[in-house]
Amino acid sequence: MNRILALLERDMRKFFRSPTLMIVSLVLPLVQLVIFGYAFGGKIKNLKVGVVDQDDRLPAIKLREMMQAIAANAKTFETVQYSDMGKALKDLRNGRINGVLNIPPNFSRDVASQTNPKVALIEDNTDEIATSALEGEFASLVGAYNANPVAPRVAAKVTLSVVEIYPYVPYIQFLLPGVIVLSIFVSAMIGGGIIYIDDKARGMHEGYLVTPISKFELISGFTLSGTAKAILTGIVLTVLGSLIAGVPDALDPGRLLRLMLVIVLTSFALISMMFLMMVRVNDPLVPRATFGVLNTLLWFPSGAVYPTAGFPKWMKAYAQADPFTYAVGAFKSLLLKNTGFVAITGDLAFLIIFSALMMLSATLLFRRTL
Amino acid sequence: MAAVEVEKLTKKFGDFTAVDALSFEVAKGEIFGLLGPNGAGKSTLIRMLTTLIPPTSGAARINGFDVTRDPDHVRRAIGVIPQAMTSDLDLTVTENMLIFAKLYGVPRARRERELKELLAAVELSAWADKPVKFLSGGMRRRLEIARGLIHEPKIFFLDEPTTGLDPTSRIAVWEMLMKLKAGRDLTILVTTHYMDEADRLCNRIAIVDHGKLVALDSPLKLKASIPATSFLEVSFSKLPEGWTEQLKGLPDVESVVEHDQVFRIASDNGPRTMTDLMDAAKRAGTEVVSLSVKSTTLDDVFTHYTGRQLRDELQSGKLDIGYMYRKGSGI
Known part of the structure; x- marks a missing residue:
């Protein structure tokens, strides 16, 4: 356990000493939320x-x-x-x-x-x-x-009365769940992808591999430190993002607790996925070249920006396998509807199973040699 | 029991044999040098001995533990300084040391003691709380040496520890290494390109070329093992016809190489050849303009065993993961 914590300690110290990394992980997604939210969300006027x-x-x-x-x-x-x-x-x-x-x-x-x-x-x-x-x-x-200025005594036409069960949801609030998941993903890309491969290329892993650290401890250490950073990002984005977007009762402790669980599971799922993708990669250019496309492949089909009901059939099927879909779904339930656990059970179950599969595959592929 | 026992150790990357049935032993407490041109197989050998890559065939035991069957015991017994500087630049000197102490499972009480002692030994105590990014190359290398000893290993592997350092830093690194070795039960296996270092510091030297062991002995015996014992460098006021052939014909002369009108003459008897040279010049109507004599160095031994051909062979891409960051990994 001490060895796992040593890897975690190293990464966290580096993280808190790198203002650039913190800005990229925490501030930029907030800027994105504001820009996107107000760029798309306003009512058309003038x-x-x-x-x-x-x-x-x-x-x-x-x-x-x-x-x-x-x-x-x-x-x-x-x-x-x-x-x-x-x-x-x-x-x-x-x-x-x-x-x-x-x-x-x-x-x-x-x-x-x-x-x-x-x-x-x-x-x-x-x-x-x-x-x-x-x-x-x-x-x-x-x-x-x-319209007839005098209403008839007996209504001749059918009319529709619309009743909204939730308060009005501006687009910035609709976008918030997607931005939180995206920021967790950016953190996973940086921590679990770019830094992991850069450390490997710099020979840092060579330093670890000559110590008596086991394969399990190495994988756990890498995953834990990546997840910790992603969780931190998720928490900051959820709290500040909710306040910026004007989510009602943003600091409700019960909801924050449920959100914390979703943040943890989302972070773990995305770090596991990233770890599997990078487990055999040695070239530092690969994560950089991949991540721009990955964003598009995972974020847009998830319903974060536009409802999945508007997708063509093939894209709906694709969205079913996208972990973002379930993470965004869970965040939407909690942030926009303030639901309980029951509403997000399916999303959480998917994220748990997905993480387990990713970690298992990554562990099988991980080599404790150069 | 020897500290390091290597038996027909072989490593192949596809059709390329990087290490070809190497066998040797390193005694406890010895400083053992591994020399060879670029691409000779030194780093691959070190990586096999430090459990970083599995051998294709053969066996190696470190402190009695087999590198393939018992890698964890091997890792506990060794300290390793890889070619690339791997200290974390954003962390302080102390943090770098402590994280590795934790990775090696050094108990807390011993950790603090070792940290103080080692930093003092490598003269970095004053820099203990400074981030590594502010240290010079030589200081970083000293830190890595201290880091590699934090768990009190029995055998210390250093892969080109002084490459890229200025002469003063090189001397400092070796002085500190010797100081650290004096107080510990430590065997050192080192690869280097600096022959003077190997000559002064190693008890024995193995020369590896094309993955094979081509010579193994003490520096003194290695120098005695090559035909010429002295080298004379001489230039003349004019070059009579067939002069090179005439010089080759002098007694005790092993070889004559002319470059830019300066003759490098290998001789079994330096003083006598010097007299013969003066006489021959006088007879041929020319004069000696400059003359220097030097004894055989390890450079001569190295050249004798490995030749003068440049080694521009392709490196194994599989291992060369740090090409963006390192100057060259070597095989």
């Missing part, structure tokens, strides 16, 4: 919609007033009046506005005669997210315009 009113009678004015109400309150868009359709379309193509609402000359007449009145929204569909926001807002607007 789009510019050109209005070409070729009718200019009461029904058309009512529609324009409703648009101005949205511009003043929800601020999804603001309106720019055009007298000429050609000019509006030119500005749309030049990117000065995001859409054009055309109210045709016979709009008021069609409203009055109830002969299928129409307005057209011409949009810049190169930006799908902005387009969806505009379409959504205009669908509501047209729905409100069509």
Whole structure:
């Protein structure tokens, strides 16, 4: 046990003496959370919609007033009046506005005669997210315009009432579980991959191998020190990340305890995986060349950035084997829903079995010689 | 029982035989030098003896323990200073020592005592709490020597311990090593490229080439074993025709090599050849411009047994894992 602790002591001393390593492991993922979270997470606002009113009678004015109400309150868009359709379309193509609402000359007449009145929204569909926001807002607007001001005594149409059981989850909170897992993975890549191979190349392992340390002690020492650093990263990211992202009751002790278990198991699973990948590697360039791609291969299919329900079939199958999926799943349950153990049992079971398989394979492949 | 017993030890990497049926013994308390050109198989031999790589065939016993069957007992009996400097740069001198003491399972009480004694012996006590990255190459090597002795090994393996150090640091390393050996029951097996070091410090020397043992004896006997006992370096005011052949014909002369109008003459009898040279020059109508005589050195022995051919053979990629960090690992 003393030998395992000696390896752990060596790595931890080095870790705490390397500000660069600590910044890379702890600070950069937080920066990533903030940048990603706010880059993707905000509500679309202040789009510019050109209005070409070729009718200019009461029904058309009512529609324009409703648009101005949205511009003043929800601020999804603001309106720019055009007298000429050609000019509006030119500005749309030049990117000065995001859409054009055309109210045709016979709009008021069609409203009055109830002969299928129409307005057209011409949009810049190169930006799908902005387009969806505009379409959504205009669908509501047209729905409100069509609504009968006096509610019928008996409802003729089916309506849907949406009840959200959790408070509103901004994207930064949705992203937080993925960023925590990613930061643990970065720590595993540095500690279990880059430093492991660099030490090997520098001859440090040669120094260990001539001591009476056993194969089990060596593997345990390497794994334990890598896991300890990853756990530390995970804890810092979970606590600070929760506070930054505004997770409700971020410091609830019961949840923190459950999160700690997920952090430990995730760290161990990812270090074990890294150890298996690097166990026979000697070239220091290999981990550096591999890790950029690994990030993509493991993080994006896990549902950390986008729900897995939107994946094609083959990618869903791939996500099933990705340890990130289960780690992110467990963190989501705890951080976004504050569930108990039952909800994360399956995720934890996968991480335990995955770690056991990785460690077993790595141990079989590990050579106690050069 | 010898400290090191090697019997027909062989290591092959595919078709390449790095060590070819080497046999020798190192007595307890001896300083045993292992010389050989680059790629001769010295490092591979050391790595087999220190359990870092398994032999292909043959046997080796260290302090009575077989390197293949009983590697843990071997590891407890040996201290190893590999070619590359392997101290942790971010850790202090003391931390480096203590971590290795723990890896060797040295009890806490002994750890502290050994640490103080060893650091004092290698004159690093004043640097005990400084990170290793601030030490010079010579100081780092001294630290590694101290580190290698923290568990009081019986046999100390040093793979080119003074390579890359300046002459003052080299002398300091050896002085400290000798001081440490004096107070301990220690056998030393060392590889080096510095012949003067081997000559002064080793009790016996083995010369290895192409994985084979080509000579093994004390430095004195090795020097006596080669044909010439003296070397004369001489230059003349002018070179008469067929001068090299005339010089070769002088009594006791073993060989004559001319380079840049300076003749290097190997002779069995230096003083007599010197007189003969002066006479021959006078007869041929030329004059001796410069003349120096030196006795046979270990360099001459080395060249005699291994030849002058440059060794640019490919190293085994399998072992050369530190190419990014080390200057050259050697086989």
